[in-house]
Amino acid sequence: MKEHEAEVRKKLGGISRRDFLRYCTVMAAGMGLPLGMGAKIAEAITNPKRPPVIWLSFQECTGCVESLLRSTHPTLEHLLLDLISLDYSETLSVAAGHQVEAAKQKSIQENKGKFILVVDGSVPTKEGGIYCKIGGKTALEILNETYPHAAAVIAMGSCSSWGGIPAAGPNPTGAKGITELVKGKPVVTIPGCPPNPYNLLSTVIHFLTLKKLPELDEKGRPTFAYSRVIHENCERRPHFDAGRFAIQYGDENHRKGYCLYKLGCKGPETFNNCSTLQFGDTGAGTWPVGAGHPCFGCSEKGVGFSTPLHTLARLHTVTPPSTYPRIHEEKGGGATVLGAAVVAGVAGAAIGAGATLAKRLGEHERDAEKKEEHPRKKEK
Amino acid sequence: MGGFKPLGGKIITKPFLVLAAFALFAGILIIKRFIFGIGAVSNMSDGYPWGIWIAYDVVVGTAFACGGYAMALLIYVFNKKTYYPLIRAAILASMFGYTLAGVSIFFDVGRYWQAYNLILPWYAQLNSVMFEVALCVTTYIMVLWIEFTPAFLERWNKEKVLKVLKKVLFAFIAIGVLLPTMHQSSLGLLIYIAGQKVSPLWQTDFIPLLFLISSITMGYAIVVFESIISSLGFRRPMETPLLSKLSAIIPKLILLYLVFRFGDLLWRGQLGAILRLDIKSFMFIIENILYIAPMVILFRPVNRERPRMLFIGAVLMLLAGAVYRFNAFLIGFDPGPGWHYFPSFSETMITLGIIALEVLLYLVVVKTLPVLPDVKHA
């Protein structure tokens, strides 16, 4: 038994079997998979043949890779050395230049139809895509020669998902997300700027374990992470429902931790799991809203980088506040000055006309009596 | 029996233009209502779903238009031919009164493009008072137009058609007496289902009877009123002898009405509600003073000989009937605390426009068609 334990430990790069299984279970829970899945995940990622991954970076800031570097379960070295075989990454590969380009080609040839392609950064399309070149090839060329051979394509970050910052107006490079460029293959998008690394890791491990992609929404986002708006599970939600808002940065309400909606928080229209998963494993409350800044919708196309930071969000779901109408509310149109004036005018005119007519009839009677004639002849 | 003759004279006069302006303004507001919905022009609400368009244009308006009914009842059923000279003007006023009430309903109902559902048998709902009223009023509008057709035919000398029509006209006259008997009582019954929302001062099992008696009374009053106004306005001789005889009916009907009105309140033990001195009791007192005053005035034969007193009596009776109807449908109708209703500017202007159109059409028709009695014959 001891011997077996040691063997497993060796395979797992030094972590204990117990820690490892716990990790797998956490992973399963994160994706909303049944508990028994933990064991299956363990089996998949201890497989001696580590799945090859090719990571292409185009018009990007390396934030996505940086965020991945900061994940703690698994740690980066564990991920790279034990879980996957990262055959190409501009940031993380030890080799450089022609050497690494050749390694990429080799890996593509060897793992046709088996490797996972991860892309971060947008692809410039204007003027033949000359705004981003690597090893003499444009980003577009690199993408087009790589993705047809991939088993799965994952767009990491908002830039590769839908354009992100490079595609923000006026978009000088004609930047596009790879979803618009990859044809005939589903693209998993993990939008965010940067996205939560666990949304990527969970997707990769789901694929390794079940040999298929997780359930995706119509924008290619895994539903385990992107099916609910941030607002729904926000820690500040009770303040929203109670109508308590921070009005200015640093004001009394802001310091009390009230809802940031009126500061322009885009939580109500941004689909992401920030409010449940928080960000980057650095401790409780560590995500923009937790730190007192409104969400700016980095992962949502049409929100992040395109609507002003402090405009009020559109509400997807409208819920009641905790105030109540009284049993009898005042309703219906009361008298307005104009309305009343018209009615009074009509009444006045009618009384006036009636009185005038009655008076004329009185005169008429007197005339008739005076002349003592048949009233009918007199009129003519 | 005397004949009828068009008045002649200029059609486009100063009153004509004023009335046309009112009608036109109302027309513009009605277009606004069709584009933006009823809420855009009216103050009606979910608590007061019926405003002055129903309370005035329909409930009061058709009662004002009961002249034709009341006169037909007198002339053709009770065989008092002496009143024949008054019939055509009465029917004309009824025709416009009812037709324009029909027009008002058309823009008052929300889903007017489906209004024809009322005549589709598979949608018919025989327990509905509204169904009865709607069908009855619609039919009566058609009957009134047929009853008035001889005026058109005489004007354009269609003797043959006139002869044929006269043969069957009696049937339409009979139906023309039956239908208002039905729907004028049912109009009162309309508000009956509102139950406790209507003040006990007006909510009673006798409401159909009260509505019926008062509509007939108002019918005679409007004939007197119109005759005097026509005589003054068109500088024609007064029809005083005829009117004084006709107006003798009014106080008797009022007395009958008041016996039922107060007998019912006494029987239900609601007389105390009169002295509560809230807006409802205040309006009740006004309403019944308006009933008692013309009764007192017109009971005296001397007063009935004097056009002035006849006029005052008729006007008071019309006001009495109008206030009674307003009270039953609006003042006495209370959907509960918090709800308010007062007609909006646009809403009132639309109703005024409808009245203006009614008067305008009346003026045009009496000038061009044989409606008023030929003075030489009279």
Place this chain on the structure above:
Amino acid sequence: MDMKRRDFLKGVAYGGLLLAADVPSALAARAPKALPPEAVGFLYDATLCIGCKACVAACKQYNNMPPEHSTTDNIYDNPLDLSGKTLNIIKLYTHGAGVEKDKENGFSYVKRQCMHCIDPSCVSACPVSALTKDPKTGIVSYNKDACIGCRYCQVACPYNIPKFEWDEPFPQIRKCQLCSHRLKEGKYAACCEFCPTGASLYGKVTDLQAEARRRLTLRPGDEYEFPVAHINSDQKSLRAVEQYYPYLYGEKDGGGTQILMLAGVPFDKLGMPKLSEVSDAARSEGLQHTIYKGMIAPVALLGGLLYAVYRNTKKDE
């Protein structure tokens, strides 16, 4: 008066006929309608309601109703009353300091929506059968294809429930239809399904009546297992019974309703009207059919009128 004696007598006879047609000789209301044996509804127990408004939100969602704003920030769905956009609402009664829940000198929630009367005034009033009561479930529902928008249902309803879309060029009447569209899917009223405490409890009306009467016999402070969401559900909430106001609203009011209400506060304080046990529909139909006697009276009257008018016009020619 140059009236002949004969004419006068005839006149009296016709006049008598006219009046006879109108005087409500027997003011008997139409026989009361019975509750369909399989009728469904819900029991709203205000003592269990926590005012979370999950029912309001669920109602909007499952009936595709738009939010309604009553404050200027337009953030919340916060209607002040039922309307063309709101079919279900939680209202608050407070009195005095308003501290103690379910006390007359305290506060209470109340849920308002269509009561699904056993003998509905709106159904009796509607001239075109746009409002109908399902013979099996008893649900009162609306057919916009029949409706002419006359709003007589609004005038007739003692609870002011049917609402009209005043600001629409092509308006409809809106009212709770007890999620009859969800019933077809095998589900039930959303307000009950999403009620976390069992304050809105869906079920067969007869079962609900029995449940409500049982609750009224409980002593305050006793522990009782309150079913949650559906009367037949396994989910129960064990809690102490509050002091009920000893009245089951909807059992007989206005001829009875399929929505039943229990509360700690008298119902008139919660805005519920005091209605007689005979429904307005039964009274109105009774009176109407007394007058018309199944159209026999008008036809008889017409016969008399035809004869009289024919004779009286004949003489002139």
